[in-house]
Amino acid sequence: MAKADIQLRGRSYSIACAPGQESRIEALSKQLDARVNQIAGAVGDIGDERLLLITALALLDELDSARRSAPGSAASEARAAEALLKAASRITSLAERMESGS
Known part of the structure; x- marks a missing residue:
């Protein structure tokens, strides 16, 4: 199993992933970090756990909307x-x- 080294809100994490997926995971983590920081700017610092929860819900809402409007x-x-x-x-x-x- 391969590992991707990512950063989220200034903290470093090593994430296990399928071989060859390291760069994809790192790119996705940068998008996630940007989204979390965007939400933190909007709602204030409410703690990493709640920020991640709100971010996950926002992303799932976008995914659901995309699925509904997809051909x-x-x-x-x-x-x-x-x-x-x-x-x-x-x-x-x-x-x-x-x-x-x-």
Whole structure:
């Protein structure tokens, strides 16, 4: 097992990871550190544990929003189906008008 050396809020950690993933873990930890510091700036110093909890919840909220709006999600499929039904209705209406000579 490989290890990635990261820093979070000025503290160093050695994290076990799959071989070859060290640089990815280090890059992700820099993003996490930036997000934690951003939240700390907004809410003040409420302790590392709570800052990490709030950061984790914020990241999960963003992930959930991204999943909901991603192609193939149930919401996007429902929007696509609704758009197709509306288009089909308009096409049917146009075809009926053309057949009746209007």
